[in-house]
Amino acid sequence: MSPVRTVLVVGAGAMGSQIAMVCANAGFDVTCTDLDRSALDRAGEMLRTRMDSSVAKGRITAEQRDAAFDRLTLSTDRDTAARTADLVIEAAVEKLDVKRALFAELSAIAPTTAILASNSSSFVPSAMASAVSHPERFCNLHFFNPALVMRCVEVVRGPQTSDATMATATAFVEEIGKTAVVLEKEIPGFVANRILGAVRDEAIHLLEGGYADVEAIDTACRTALGYPMGPFELMDLTGIDIGYLVKKQRFADSGDPADAPADSVTRLVDRGDLGRKTGRGWYVYSDSGEKVAVNPL
Numbered sequence: 001m002s003p004v005r006t007v008l009v010v011g012a013g014a015m016g017s018q019i020a021m022v023c024a025n026a027g028f029d030v031t032c033t034d035l036d037r038s039a040l041d042r043a044g045e046m047l048r049t050r051m052d053s054s055v056a057k058g059r060i061t062a063e064q065r066d067a068a069f070d071r072l073t074l075s076t077d078r079d080t081a082a083r084t085a086d087l088v089i090e091a092a093v094e095k096l097d098v099k100r101a102l103f104a105e106l107s108a109i110a111p112t113t114a115i116l117a118s119n120s121s122s123f124v125p126s127a128m129a130s131a132v133s134h135p136e137r138f139c140n141l142h143f144f145n146p147a148l149v150m151r152c153v154e155v156v157r158g159p160q161t162s163d164a165t166m167a168t169a170t171a172f173v174e175e176i177g178k179t180a181v182v183l184e185k186e187i188p189g190f191v192a193n194r195i196l197g198a199v200r201d202e203a204i205h206l207l208e209g210g211y212a213d214v215e216a217i218d219t220a221c222r223t224a225l226g227y228p229m230g231p232f233e234l235m236d237l238t239g240i241d242i243g244y245l246v247k248k249q250r251f252a253d254s255g256d257p258a259d260a261p262a263d264s265v266t267r268l269v270d271r272g273d274l275g276r277k278t279g280r281g282w283y284v285y286s287d288s289g290e291k292v293a294v295n296p297l
């Protein structure tokens, strides 16, 4: 069992709110904090709806829901909670300077035994651990969206992360009912998103080379590989601009043309065809959300 009893989640957006609820559901005392009071109010409403729906579907009892909410505090007072936290999970905005400043402040307030963890999708532990006083207690705990549902949590070791921190973080992930995937060495993108990216790159290569069209490639992934949706369908769902910006940043960092966004993706982003959210991406969507195959190029 991990020594963690009290958790502080910093950031009450899409990820932080659900991570906090997952921890409260598993019996931990949790404070979820945000700079923005309205983000906390929105998180509270959204979590109420989700938990009420779980009760209605018979997945949990009303008593379990109420007990979980009793363990969850939504507050703008970060520092009071930080003073007694055994584990801090940062899920604030994806900006390195914000995260480094947050961790510098938190490491000065939290107990020296506390583990500091980031949910960042793109920054590796060493990019943030150098801002804290005990980098051996720093790791990434990378949850997937939606955190209430997705089972995987990547536990990422930085160059200074101690064995004890990795053991506690991994045990904690199992205690909240998730499946820990341990990375013994940091690498941008970690495991799942790197594999997803490789599949996406190959799908675009096949399309741009004229080997198969969007629908054929998606169909192969669904019917031969058992994917719940094809790579083009997934890009349309998550937003084509998201992957584009990640690649642009990676290219800026590495200078390797293999890291640059593909021509077809750049064309769609330039046209503002970003996927479902704009009604057009690799596919065209009707007002009711039905998809129509087109030639996007």
Ligand SMILES: NC(=O)c1ccc[n+]([C@@H]2O[C@H](COP(=O)([O-])OP(=O)(O)OC[C@H]3O[C@@H](n4cnc5c(N)ncnc54)[C@H](O)[C@@H]3O)[C@@H](O)[C@H]2O)c1
Residues within 6 Å of the ligand: 010, 011, 012, 013, 014, 015, 016, 033, 034, 035, 036, 039, 090, 091, 092, 093, 094, 098, 102, 119, 120, 121, 122, 142, 143, 144, 145
């Ligand atoms: N959205 C995803 O699919 C996803 C998946 C895995 C990991 N992540 C990572 O999780 C983190 C949060 O992403 P999100 O999608 O929940 O973002 P979001 O924009 O929905 O929420 C971020 C929240 O952080 C708050 N915030 C910003 N600066 C803060 C500060 N200094 N102190 C306290 N709160 C602050 C904002 O007010 C906002 O409510 C990012 O690092 C992101 O890379 C996101």
